[in-house]
Amino acid sequence: MNILLIGSGGREHALGWALANSSLVTAIYAAPGNAGIADVATLADLDVSDHAAVIAFCKEKAIDYVIVGPEVPLVDGIVDDLSAAGIKAFGPSKAAAQLEGSKAFTKGVCDDANIPTAAYGRFTERDAALAYVKAQGAPIVIKADGLAAGKGVVVAMTEKEALDAVEDCFNGQFGSAGAEVVVEEFLTGEEASFFVLVDGTHCLPLATAQDHKRAFDGDEGPNTGGMGAYSPAPVMTDEITERTMKEIIEPAVAEMARRGIPFKGVLFAGLMISEAGPKLIEFNTRFGDPECQVLMMRLKDDLLPLLMASTDGTLDKISARWHDEVALTVVMAAEGYPGSYQKGTEIRGLETAGTEDGVQIFHAGTKASDGKILANGGRVLNVTARGKTVREARDRAYAAIAKIDWPEGFCRSDIAWRALARDA
Structure with a gap:
């Protein structure tokens, strides 16, 4: 093919x-x-x-x-x-992709399908949104309704930060994506990423993962598109996985079919796991990035038949097998990301770094020029490794990073800290 x-x-x-x-x-x-x-x-x-x-x-x-x-x-x-x-x-x-393209649409699906998610308000008027924030207080989450390249969500720890985020949306910082604003309850717990292939009717759960959204160590700094991930996510126990399917995924798929816009593709649920169980933070309608990198490192089976079964409506006739090993990826980003950053800086040492045992380096924002590899984006490399344990996978990834010569880049040094803390 x-x-x-x-x-x-x-x-x-x-x-x-x-x-x-x-x-x-x-x-x-x-x-x-x-x-x-x-x-x-x-x-x-x-x-x-x-x-x-x-x-x-x-x-x-x-x-x-x-x-x-x-x-x-x-x-x-x-x-x-x-x-x-x-x-x-x-x-x-296009209609089904609204599950990612419009946070307000997704909240409506959650309401109609009784899916557990954060309490919220939807606003097309600045003053009403500001009044809601003042009434609710902080911490609180401000979301531009539409797509904003991963930058339209602010987890505001103070009321001022929340009010500023609302102003940014209505002042056009995110273009048309901010014409409507969703203000959400701040959820506490542990985040996880859950992926399911869907063919309109049937669902095939894939492996779990955990992303690291904040730019700096200790989950500090601004939100990013993701600074690293690992799979599996220990917080996604068999019980939590089963509840996620029954309480979130299956009701959403059924509601989309009921609306006459059946969902096909990969449904990515961003979850918050607390003692009460899983709650939906958001849906995405494609593989996560960088979660996809660790999923592909763990997938045993041929990817193509799995994807085609989603398109053809035959997911009930196929299964997916996974390596027991842990996969972990560390994002190397350009200094300044997720703010302004320099393009065109040279990256050396990739061939040597790629020889580390169990390591695969995926390019995220690069271009080739005159035999050199140059940075061409904010998130630039995904240094990915597999190992028998989280620690082994992590050590392999960081050993490879140590061989990469790119002074203009940076990465977090604590990817998978939650999983390591569980093993301590």
Whole structure:
């Protein structure tokens, strides 16, 4: 089969790496890809927001299946347009992708399906939102309704911080994404990431993971797109996993079908686990980044049939097996991220670092130029390792990082601290 992989981050490199090991794959193209993805796919200089151009490319290259990595093309309806052109694609329709594209939409689904989630208010008027924040007090969570590149959520620990976040939304900091604001109760507990393949009716749970959103050690600093992850997440016990399926995933899938917009693709539930059980923080409609990297390192089976079963409605006839080992990834980011940062700095030592036992380096924001690898984004590398224990996987990842020569980069030094604390 000829595959087109859409995206340019570490998630897409991990998906491409897994697909390259599939006996069903003849050729992989990636649009636009990055310097690391070029090792497993032919890069295509395509504007993925131009759906007509993507369709023309698929016809020219006899693409059998398109796998959409990021959320923006999904919310923009690329799967609908590909399907209308007779091209099979992995991911939800534009209507179903509202589960990520609109936090207010998701809250409505939670209300109708009785899904446990944070108490909230929805606002299209600044003064009403400010009054709600003052009435509720802090800590509290402010969310721009739409997509904001992972930066539209503020966990405000003070009332002033919350009021400033509301002002930012209505002042246009997040563009149209902030035209509506969701203000949520601050949930306490331990966060986890839970992934399920869905074919509109059937659900196939995948491995669990835990992400690290804050920029700096000790979960300090601003929220980011994710600074590291590991799998499995110890907090996701068999009991919590079963409750998540019964109380959150299955009701959401049933409600989407009831609304006439069945969900197909991967449903990513961001969860808060407390003594009372799991609560939904948010839904995403694609693989997490960097969680996808650790999932692909643990997946035993061929990825392609799993994805195709989601598209074809046959998930009840397939299963997924996982390595017992722990997988862990550390994100190396450009200094200044998630704020302003410099592009074009050279990264050395990647080949040497990649020889560490059990290590795979996924590129997230890189480009090749004159034989050099240059940083080309905020999150730049995902140094990923597998090991028999969390500590072994972590030691391998950081040993590889020590061999990377990139003075303009930084990473957290405490990835998986919660899991290590459990073992102490």
